[in-house]
Amino acid sequence: METVIDAVCPICNKKTLIYRVEELDIPHFGRCLQTTLICKSCGFRHADIMMLEVHEPVHYELKIENENDLYAKVIRSTSGTITIPEIGAKLEPGPLSEAFITNVEGVLNRFVDILVQLLHTYPSKREEILKLLRKIGHIRHGKESATLILDDPLGNSAILSEKVQRRKLTEEEIKNLKLGEFTIEIGKK
Numbered sequence: 001m002e003t004v005i006d007a008v009c010p011i012c013n014k015k016t017l018i019y020r021v022e023e024l025d026i027p028h029f030g031r032c033l034q035t036t037l038i039c040k041s042c043g044f045r046h047a048d049i050m051m052l053e054v055h056e057p058v059h060y061e062l063k064i065e066n067e068n069d070l071y072a073k074v075i076r077s078t079s080g081t082i083t084i085p086e087i088g089a090k091l092e093p094g095p096l097s098e099a100f101i102t103n104v105e106g107v108l109n110r111f112v113d114i115l116v117q118l119l120h121t122y123p124s125k126r127e128e129i130l131k132l133l134r135k136i137g138h139i140r141h142g143k144e145s146a147t148l149i150l151d152d153p154l155g156n157s158a159i160l161s162e163k164v165q166r167r168k169l170t171e172e173e174i175k176n177l178k179l180g181e182f183t184i185e186i187g188k189k
């Protein structure tokens with residue numbers, strides 16, 4: 001379903017926004033609504049995912065050990081925080097954060113894209129950033145293992161895999177979840 005909405009685009013200020021709502025039924029996750037705001041003039045896009053069924057604060061942990069794990073599905077709502085401690089990278093909710101449905105490889109690709117941008121913004125950190133990019137390459141080829149952690153206090157996100165570990169987030173963990181887009185601890189091993 002597509003609706004033209006009467007609001008201006010936050011990027012180009014034109015009244016050319018459309019709102020798309022799609023109901024998805026994802027196996028082992030449930031029914032959810034995927035909503036997307038799209039500007040027909042400049043291409044601005046913002047997506048979100050909302051569960052339609054009962055959900056609770058969740059913590060998912062998946063060990064990425066081989067190339068098969070790259071195909072595990074990842075549903076990240078705007079309230080989800082994705083962390084890969086081995087590369088010190090974190091994708092947190094923020095005003096510009098986007099919801100996405102992808103797989104583990106897609107998440108790694110997003111981190112690669114961000115690191116490549118950082119390479120241009122912080123040329124002095126070149127060595128450290130290249131080291132992280134190499135590490136992601138090793139993880140992708142199963143030469144190094146890593147952990148993909150996904151926390152969502154609203155329960156709208158998930159990692160779908162037979163070996164994923166899932167549990168409820170504790171009150172303490174919910175309090176410690178931050179808002180901040182993307183952080184990476186450059187130089188950390």
Ligand SMILES: [Zn+2]
Pocket residue numbers: 009010011012013014039040041042043044
């Ligand atoms: Zn626009």
